[in-house]
Amino acid sequence: MADGGLHGELFCDREMAALLADRAALQGMLDFEAALARAEAEAGVIPVAAADAIATQCRADFYDIAEIGRAATLAGNPAIPLVKALTQRVAAIDVEAARWVHYGATSQDVIDSGQAQQYRAAQDLILARSERLAHALAALAREHRRTPVIGRTFLQHAVPISFGLKAANWLGPIVSFHDDFMICGQSAHQLGGAAGSLAALGDRAEAVSEAFARVTASVGAVRVPWHTERRRPARIAAELGLLLGHLGKMAQDIALMAQTEIGELAEPDAPGKGGSSAMPHKRNPVLCTLILTAAKRAPGLVATMLAAMPQEHERAMGGWHAEWPTLRELFIIAGSALNQAVALIEGLQVFPEQMQYNLDLTNGxxxxxxxxxxxxxxxxxxxxxxxxxxxxxxxxxxxxxxxxxxxxxxxxxxxxxxxxxxxxFDPTSYRGATDAIIDRILVLYEEERDYMSGNG
Incomplete structure (x- = not known):
């Protein structure tokens, strides 16, 4: 994934790939172990010197990912061989400190918390890209507020609308997504121990839980373990699925309007972009194609996340494991589709003369x-x-x-x-509530801008 391979960045861009790469996952798990040790030292459960020794060995560069992976195949998850490798490294510098590695925690704490750190970074990237897309769509809606275009129902000419209205309707769900995803898109660290009760920590369990929440405050932690209560990852998946569905709607609209016989829009032009191996004249809508590819993959992935929710008692048998590649894949395709949507809208070519020509096709x-x-x-x-x-x-x-x-x-x-x-017979005067609808969506966009810019 690092170099894109045979498919380049068609389905996954480098920036998102780096955030969700194995090395980042490994570092997330190690950051959990360091945070756990600091919290337990703060609560007086383990010596401060032990926490310091553990933290010095929590760097992903110290570990062989392939070796951990081979061991994970037998162990059932990567946390078990990682904890073993971490313990060995700590023992090499402080035998006493090694006995406190991973103290009172369980594999799911490590894996969920490590992934939460990755997903928090991925969420930030998704929000930044959706913000940029919203800005481009708002500009498009303003610029073409009064540009008439035929409205189409059942793929047939209906009545004239404003192209600015179509762009505003593309914008509205992006604004709503940004607002919703800032809240429900946040993953979180957790600490529950073997069966979600932190029993191994005895009467210091609550103190450790409080300290762990403070230590991990910058990346987010919840006080109630969610080992088999999986609304959080399911909601993230659902929001990403909704986003991808809407991006697919936008891409499909644009691709249809860019057909040779219609010619009202065109994707950004570049040498070699959208060509055909057989037909030199072709200019295929490749950005729309890739966005639609992601939109068509999303429902199955979201369905997997929902299907994984009924998890057995205090630790899942298969459902939890099914989430690992699924949510990661949703983030990857959502990030890629957003990247492509930004390029599409920022460089979209609009042809008002062709829009007018098509308005006149049916002789009034x-x-x-x-x-x-x-x-x-x-x-x-x-x-x-x-x-x-x-x-x-x-x-x-x-x-x-x-x-x-x-x-x-x-x-x-x-x-x-x-x-x-x-x-x-003047289509430009048949506007109804067009301006009011555009203005309402733009007001919502303006209200969200402060949050998009981090000022809310």
Missing amino acids: LIMAERVSLALAATLGRGEAHHLLEQASRDCLASGRHLRDVLADHPQLAGRLSAEELDDL
Whole structure:
């Protein structure tokens, strides 16, 4: 993963890969052991000198990851061989201190806490990227507030909308995700011991628990162990799944609008980007493709996290283990998809002239709803709708503009003045609550900006 391998950074970028690499996982587990020793020394359970000796050996560079991995295959998890290796290193410098390594803790404390440290760093990266994406989408919504584009339902022309409205609707869920993920996306260290009661620490258990929370405050710790209460990782997975689903929606919209026959948008251009091995003229939407790839992988991963929640008694048999690669994979694909979404939106090419061309394709039919509503004032809604259906069929059959068909219609001709028709067939004036909706989403974005910038 470090160098991307054959697939480069198609599915995992280097920055996120580094945060979730085995070395980072190992360092997270070692940081737990150092924090545990400091907390126990603070509570008077182990000598301060022992805690210092243990901390000096808690550097990932001291350990052979492959060797620990081979031992983990037999042991059932990597914490067991790691604790053994750590104990040996501490014994080499202080035999007395070695007896206090991992004192009162269990493998799950080590693994969950080490992963929590990794996920906290990954969460920060996800939030930074979602912030950048929100800024780009807000700028797009403002710039194209009044740019008309055809709205499409069931992939067919419906009525005109503003491209700024579409961009604002892309923005809203990103703002909500950022807000939600700042809270429920936080993983946490835990200390529960063999069965979640810290019984091995006797009457000093509560003191150690308090000290451990203080020692790990900068990376987050909870006082109640969550060995088999797995809402925390499941909620993180669900939020990442929701994010990926929305990014997929954005990518799919853009890819459809970038089709040759539509041509309203295009991905950022670069030499060699989106080419075809067979067709020199191709410009494939590769960013959209990769975002959609992540969105299609996410549901199965989220489902695995939910399926892993019913865990047996005080230690899971398989469910906990299933979480390890699954949540890591969700962070990886979410980080990659966000990176690609930022590149996509920041460099998105918008073609208002083509949007206008497509608005004109149906010879005014996209304004039939508006004309029908205007006529309803004198004809009644049902009759007006019926007559506009007839006129629309005549428009399609003849290839004439709907306005010309109306002028020749025996029951509709003359009912609307030329000035009224000019306004009715102007897509830029058919806005409804467009500005209010855009403004509401932008207000939410502005309110979140302080939190995005760390000022909230």
